[in-house]
Amino acid sequence: MDAYTCIRTKRDTRAYQDKPIPEQSLQRILQAGRMAGSAKNRQPCRFVVLQDASKKKELATCGQFAQHIGSAPVAVAIVLPQGAREFDAGRCAQNMMLAAWAEGIISCPITMHDNACALRVLGVPQGYRVSIVLAFGYPPSSDPRPKGTPRIPLEELVHWGNW
Amino acid sequence: MDAYTCIRTKRDTRAYQDKPIPEQSLQRILQAGRMAGSAKNRQPCRFVVLQDASKKKELATCGQFAQHIGSAPVAVAIVLPQGAREFDAGRCAQNMMLAAWAEGIISCPITMHDNACALRVLGVPQGYRVSIVLAFGYPPSSDPRPKGTPRIPLEELVHWGNW
Secondary structure, eight states, rough: OOOHHHHHHBBOOOOSSOOOOOOHHHHHHHHHHHHHHGGGGGOOOOOEEHHHHHHHHHTTTTTTOOOOGSSSSSEEEEETTTTOOOHHHHHHHHHHHHHHHHHHHHEEEOOOSSSSHHHHTTTOTTEEEEEEEEEEOOSSOOOOOOOOOOOOOHHHEEEEEEE | OBHHHHHHHHHHHHHHHSSOOOOOHHHHHHHHTTTTGGGGGGGOOOOEEEEEEEHHHHHHHTTTTTTGGGTEEEEEEEEEEEOOHHHHHHHHHHHHHHHHHTTEEEEEEESSSSSSHHHHHHOOOTTTTEEEEEEOOOHHHHHHOOOOOOOOOHHHHHEEEEE
């Protein structure tokens, strides 16, 4: 898939087929996260990859809208040192989700409202927090794009030269 | 360019040719930002596009490492409502920078350390902050990739099943 089409058509989607993600696709997703730029090239993001069903279900209890972690074949937690900028985690997450979508794999970022719960389930040492969990899987139908609220028109988003 | 190659080869780069960015490429960059997913589809990101030389130079005084805004043909400020998550701005920025790179355009995110200065230069109303400024331009040589610190190996970044 060409890059612009991939960017333009990616949607955050919360329902997945019960079908595993091939090793090669998962490697690409993780490499995409690794290659994301970061402030001063500090590379603050670390990844915890979950494939075990019981562990995924446990993690799903740590967020308010996290049930679908249980139905995703793979979940990847992005872990940051305390004090690191969420901005870099967003760049990293977007890279991973776009690389996934280029493989036909859909995804959704999930907030861990009870961060202590997520840190405990993932076995993360002190000094870190879970920035986000990304759920990955194959779309359940031939059209994975949800029919949700459309994007705001570009003319409303963009100011030229001055707000 | 295919999506994975685009993601894998994108580097943050701070030196640009004195060559304008075509209107169509700029539209693609902005559309890519528009299409980025966001928490609860709130779409918090707004863009201020700068092409005027004196305005870019003024904005360059608002960050500690922001001089290269002046040499970039286009700078795009991502503006967030106060309290919105930086994570969504990171996703949006990465979309824009990847769409640019697919067009052969390099970029670099720049922090506005003096946010009040940036808000004033950009004419942003109260209740917002400048999350980041993205500088866009063409690479000065045939190989735009800087020879900086390499990425940490994947084995060090990834924990399988448990940290």
